[in-house]
Amino acid sequence: MRVILADDSTLLREGLVRLLTEEGHQVPAAVGDADALLAAVDREPPDVAVVDVRMPPTHTDENLRAALEIRRRHPGTGVLVLSQYVERRYATELLTGDPAGVGYLLKDRVTEVEEFLDALHRVAAGRTAFDPEVVRRLLARSSHAEGLARLTPREREVLREMAQGHTNAAIADRLWVSRSAVEKHINAIFDKLDLPAAGGQSRRVLAVLRYLDG
Template structure:
């Protein structure tokens, strides 16, 4: 297949290019930043692009944003994203729309040559390829979101105010309800979020973190 590699590490970029060439594939461009990737794809669209999530200049999400751009403007080009760690927000963004011809693998997976090559073939064929660890994290994130969706409107309001640092007394005054009613709603929130009951855990803090992370 015809490929473009976008990876800011020159060593990894060269290693990938050599590996793919040895397997009979044609690497038509090797680039080190997102702008160069978009220009290369526009000039000569490949079958698949291999894209690092974090690229210059900020090394945050340039590669991911370039991948999203490619999905929108070059939908027939497969995109296999590589990441050092599981970045749930980035994976969710990439999979939010059309997932045909999309892959998200951890860089450790590249060490398993056959798995990596198989993933490229699957992406070229229009399949969706996800690293098992990415799937596990996304499912865990979905379960957390599902727990929050079980809250009533009043319970969500109480949780929102708790996340803002309000005390039960302050919440009661703002909502014009009794402090005992606030405590009842708070305990319902803790139970629905399945937070542990033990002396070593502050359920109020865990609930606020769960809300903020959602």
């Protein structure tokens, strides 16, 4: 796949470029600020843009705005956000709209190469990829605690796996239950959270995360 990188850490950029090229992917641009990111994506839209949240000049939300602009200008380009911390506002703002091809990983996760590459492939394929810690924070700080309180412990586990972008089959394998049991849990989750059963895995995940964020 074709990947454009945006991070103000030269060391991290070069490390990711080397990792991705060794895996057979193309990296047409690796930049250090939001303006250069948008210019690179406009010039040659990639399959995925890997974007750090906080970058120069103010180290606030330049890259988040750039990521949202990429989603608007190039809906076929996936966006995988990297962050040092769980930036709840940024995560939920990025999720607003069509969730296909969106991911959010903590930078520590990049050191786990297989997990990073798996997330990259999921985002490129139009699915979602969320760090388990990001999902945990979204669940824990939800303004819809009353709705979540109605979920059983197993349903919360299934919801957490869904939000990470796993398919029903993958959830069944990870939780050591049958696929039909997973489907029943998912239907119960939607009923208890008053969410319609959206068609498609990533739309379903975003519906849950949107509701949790309020």
